[in-house]
Amino acid sequence: MVLALVFSLLSTAAFAQTGVIRGTILTKNNRPAKNVVVKLNGSQEKEVDSLGRYEFQALAAKSYEIRAKHISFASQVTTINLKEGETRILDFILQEDKNTIQEVLVSAKKPIVEHQLSNSLRVQVPILELSQNVQTINSEAIAKQQAFNLSDGIYRNISGVSRQTHWNDMYVNIHMRGSQIQAFRNGMNIVSSYWSPLSEDMATVEKIEFVKGPAGFMMSSGDPAGIYNVVTKKPSGTEHAEVTMSLGSFENYRSTLDLDGKLSQDEKLLYRLNIAGSSKASFRANEDNKRLVIAPVLSYRLNTKTLATFEYTYQKARMTDVGSAYVMSPEGFGSLPRETTFTQKGTEPFNVDEHSTFLTVEHQLSSAWKLTAQGSFFSYNQTGASSWPQDIFPDGKVIRKSDIWDAKSTMVLAQAFLNGNFRTSAIEHHILAGIDLGSKDYIADWNQSIVLDSLNGGQFDPKNPVYGFDFGPQSFDRSLSLQERAARGGGSMNTKYSSLYVQDQMGFFDNSLRLTLAARYTSMAVGTWGGTPVKNEKITPRIGLSYSIDKNTAVYGLLDQSFLPQQGILFDGSKVKPITGNNYELGIKREWFGGKWNSTLALYQITKNNEITSYGPDPKMSVEVGQKRIRGIEFDIRGEITKGLNLIANYAYTDGKVSKVNEGADQFFVGQVLDGADKHIANLWLDYEIIHGRARGLAFQLGGYSNMDRATEYYSQEFKDRNIEDYFRLDAGMGYRTEKFSINLNVQNLLDKYLIDGGSYYTDYFTTPVYSWQAGAPRNYRLSFSYKF
Missing domain, CATH: 2.40.170.20 (TonB-dependent receptor, beta-barrel domain)
Structure with a gap:
């Protein structure tokens, strides 16, 4: 009843129906584009999410110029005449800009800040908008700190995380918020016993995400302290x-x-x-x-x-x-x-x-x-x-x-x-x-x-x-199975x-x-x-x-x-x-x-x-x-x-x-x-x-x-x-x-x-x-x- 009342009040207080422009931006090989900025009338701007999606809401009925821009792609511009309450879908397929691609290869540095969750964490909203504490260690930090194995201490880059060392580097046993947390890989719980899984080699890892507290969007059967999710490297489409x-x-x-x-x-x-x-x-x-x-x-x-x-x-x-x-x-x-x-x-x-x-x-x-x-x-x-x-x-x-x-x-x-x-x-x-x-x-x-x-x-x-x-x-007796x-x-x-x-x-x-x-x-x-x-x-x-x-x-x-x-x-x-x-x-x-x-x-x-x-x-x-x-x-x-x-x-x-x-x-x-x-x-x-x-x-x-x-x-x-x-x-x-x-x-x-x-x-x-x-x-x-x- 309380939730229904909250929902009703918020619905009543919301604005009247307004227009929306949304779409998906892909590269020429039909993969979601990353780090693309979409500008609306040269002022309002949004960065696409991990699926290449963008959306502008609460728009008045008028003409809009939408520009998709990335340093390594040629910019694309389209004009839309939006009607009252209309939702328009505008997708882009970007092409490489030969005049800028060499500059990108020389000067680009991968940032240590992550703004989006991986697809394997399921919730496709920016980290800033998620009502939970989620922290990420990406491959840039892993490489610079020369972590070879998950047991090497890379987890120290996350607040309150420690390791209860046991059985050398076979297993990691990561603790957070007072308990051992569950181990995930690519969004799946891979704990089969108290000691597993075998610790990951960092050569295969793109990033590690720490979800603090229970995460109903990932699991509810486990310790309420949280989980860590190892995201492995995938093909990027770039040689x-x-x-x-x-x-x-x-x-x-x-x-x-x-x-x-x-x-x-x-x-x-x-x-x-x-x-x-x-x-x-x-x-x-x-x-x-x-x-x-x-x-x-x-x-x-x-x-x-x-x-x-x-x-x-x-x-x-x-x-x-x-x-x-x-x-x-x-x-x-x-x-x-x-x-x-x-x-x-x-x-x-x-x-x-x-x-x-x-x-x-x-x-x-x-x-x-x-x-x-x-x-x-x-x-x-x-x-x-x-x-x-x-x-x-x-x-x-x-x-x-x-x-x-x-x-x-x-x-x-x-x-x-x-x-x-x-x-x-x-x-x-x-x-x-x-x-x-x-x-x-x-x-x-x-x-x-x-x-x-x-x-x-x-x-x-x-x-x-x-x-x-x-x-x-x-020697041990292994005569029985x-x-x-x-x-x-x-x-x-x-x-x-x-x-x-x-x-x-x-x-x-x-x-x-x-x-x-x-x-x-x-x-x-x-x-x-x-x-x-x-x-x-x-x-x-x-x-x-x-x-x-x-x-x-x-x-x-x-x-x-x-x-x-x-x-x-x-x-x-x-x-x-x-x-x-x-x-x-x-x-x-x-x-x-x-x-x-x-x-x-x-x-x-x-x-x-x-x-x-x-x-x-x-x-x-x-x-x-x-x-x-x-x-x-x-x-x-x-x-x-x-x-x-x-x-x-x-x-x-x-x-x-x-x-x-x-x-x-x-x-x-x-x-x-x-x-x-x-x-x-x-x-x-x-x-x-x-x-x-x-x-x-x-x-x-x-x-x-x-x-x-x-x-x-x-x-x-x-x-x-x-x-x-x-x-x-x-x-x-x-x-x-x-x-x-x-x-x-x-x-x-x-x-x-x-x-x-x-x-x-x-x-x-x-x-x-x-x-x-x-x-x-x-x-x-x-x-x-x-x-x-």
């Missing part, structure tokens, strides 16, 4: 080739190849091919890590309205048994030298083969409506072992062991969604509706161990390490879901006021640790309001919900309910200096209810924790300060605590800080390139990243007042860039500090309680050479 060679500390070698071009003279069939190979050791002994990535993409334009894109990515990883970064001691965080490792050479290596495919079909039903359908298949196979102590004693000596970790995962995912816009009276409607389907299966054997040290005086001493085996050669071994040890997880959603973003007063009403219905069955799947279904609403104070400034408010089924048996006999989460958010966004900068300030509160944990008296039973509450402030700013000088800066304050504890949840207490909820996270990155004179192309970089009042995971109330020291890492670099060649040197941890990464904790699991942590790398460098041809 391009680039090779990069890199080397660095700790025997770090890497090569990449990026090919982009046309396979047919009519430019209907395009391709993109990215290949990356790397090999590295570590500042710790006995570690090696090799990766291979092959990622071909084909894009075919069936006609002027339909585009099909097929992607295949193969990732091969081979490394020392994972867990080699963990060290443990009863004497406190950082009490062992940072190069300390418990890992022993000769244990079984860790091997992963991952195959993934995407088929995406986009069909432009009309200038105002577009249908997108996408299917994906993932196959993941893993054999190997993980390191973990068998026991630790009061003197700090360790009995080491190696645990088997064979795993297999398959995922079949599908989605279809419709984007469109129309007007009713003076109200502009941006419609999104769709369906999501998915089936995920994960099985693993982690139920065999090989002890490396003897119980009788042969313990490993991390203060005086002597590497070797106390026992003869041993993985399916049988997984069933024997409860090593299976599976998820099946279907979801329907609809959203209407309504624009009032020439789209200066935007009201978003949406709802998603989700049916999901989740099975964990070999248990019978638990099915839940729920409708989650979404309400957003955004108002443009002027064309560069918008304020917004949001209420969004999520839920997540969970499995267990409550000790009191009641039914296990899904975790539910509510997100309340207020924010202000602004674009500065013609869109060269943008900034976002957001305040939020998330509450999580019904989460269960083990019940102390009977570990087979569960109990509801109570409630968790996360409050925070986030600020992001990025852009070009002056010619050649780019800035990325952010800050986040996070107050994530247990706010209510139910009887029986003895390991929790009111006020307990949530794992991963570091109170203060700040980042600053500057890149300056000289653009005039003899030193033109010379570039300098400086960046600092800090976490303060850090939150740790712990399993004892005795540890509630013990925290890790604050984290601060300073990086610097310099390089030389031309339109074809670049060389870049980055030095990380310039101050050579002993850094303790996230994911550290205190536990009384062993004979003596211990601190567990992972040390960050000492001062190290990366040097890259790139050539475009």
Whole structure:
């Protein structure tokens, strides 16, 4: 009733019926044109969106001159005599301007500011107009900061984001707003277990989008903290080739190849091919890590309205048994030298083969409506072992062991969604509706161990390490199939879901006021640790309001919900309910200096209810924790300060605590800080390139990243007042860039500090309680050479 009343009042207050001019601008190969400015009568102007669309509203009946302009295309001008209340469609097909194209190739620099979401995030409205905090890292920033893998820390360019490091660089485990967030690739949720997916190689990545809080337009079944979406590289229609060679500390070698071009003279069939190979050791002994990535993409334009894109990515990883970064001691965080490792050479290596495919079909039903359908298949196979102590004693000596970790995962995912816009009276409607389907299966054997040290005086001493085996050669038993071994040890997880959603973003007063009403219905069955799947279904609403104070400034408010089924048996006999989460958010966004900068300030509160944990008296039973509450402030700013000088800066304050504890949840207490909820996270990155004179192309970089009042995971109330020291890492670099060649040197941890990464904790699991942590790398460098041809 309240929503209906709001809608009625806004409809009544809207202007009377007025005229509209809209259209789509395509290149000569029928692809959406980008960065095109459309001018109306030489004054009012708009930039096309990611689909090449533009629209002018609330126009009086008279004659209008419409000009489409881009520096690398010949301008086109058309005059329209618009009648009262008329909607006119005016499309353009641009042709290259031979007089300006050479200038563009020499001088163009890709900005670090993004104004549009990728197509895979479905909501095709400018970021400024979206009633939610969404931040993006594009390929320009990724390249300049020399991030090779998603685990390298590129996420630090987003406020409040950190990594709870685990299993080296196999998995990323990104945290934001007090929880681990869901991993998406090209708009599809690719999480099949607690640890997946295999971290992406940056050679295949065009941009990474962070959606803060629940996103009903993407999902409602997950943690309310949000998601990150990795957008892979696609064919651009422009002939391009680039090779990069890199080397660095700790025997770090890497090569990449990026090919982009046309396979047919009519430019209907395009391709993109990215290949990356790397090999590295570590500042710790006995570690090696090799990766291979092959990622071909084909894009075919069936006609002027339909585009099909097929992607295949193969990732091969081979490394020392994972867990080699963990060290443990009863004497406190950082009490062992940072190069300390418990890992022993000769244990079984860790091997992963991952195959993934995407088929995406986009069909432009009309200038105002577009249908997108996408299917994906993932196959993941893993054999190997993980390191973990068998026991630790009061003197700090360790009995080491190696645990088997064979795993297999398959995922079949599908989605279809419709984007469109129309007007009713003076109200502009941006419609999104769709369906999501998915089936995920994960099985693993982690139920065999090989002890490396003897119980009788042969313990490993991390203060005086002597590497070797106390026992003869041993191997894991793989005589049974993985399916049988997984069933024997409860090593299976599976998820099946279907979801329907609809959203209407309504624009009032020439789209200066935007009201978003949406709802998603989700049916999901989740099975964990070999248990019978638990099915839940729920409708989650979404309400957003955004108002443009002027064309560069918008304020917004949001209420969004999520839920997540969970499995267990409550000790009191009641039914296990899904975790539910509510997100309340207020924010202000602004674009500065013609869109060269943008900034976002957001305040939020998330509450999580019904989460269960083990019940102390009977570990087979569960109990509801109570409630968790996360409050925070986030600020992001990025852009070009002056010619050649780019800035990325952010800050986040996070107050994530247990706010209510139910009887029986003895390991929790009111006020307990949530794992991963570091109170203060700040980042600053500057890149300056000289653009005039003899030193033109010379570039300098400086960046600092800090976490303060850090939150740790712990399993004892005795540890509630013990925290890790604050984290601060300073990086610097310099390089030389031309339109074809670049060389870049980055030095990380310039101050050579002993850094303790996230994911550290205190536990009384062993004979003596211990601190567990992972040390960050000492001062190290990366040097890259790139050539475009």
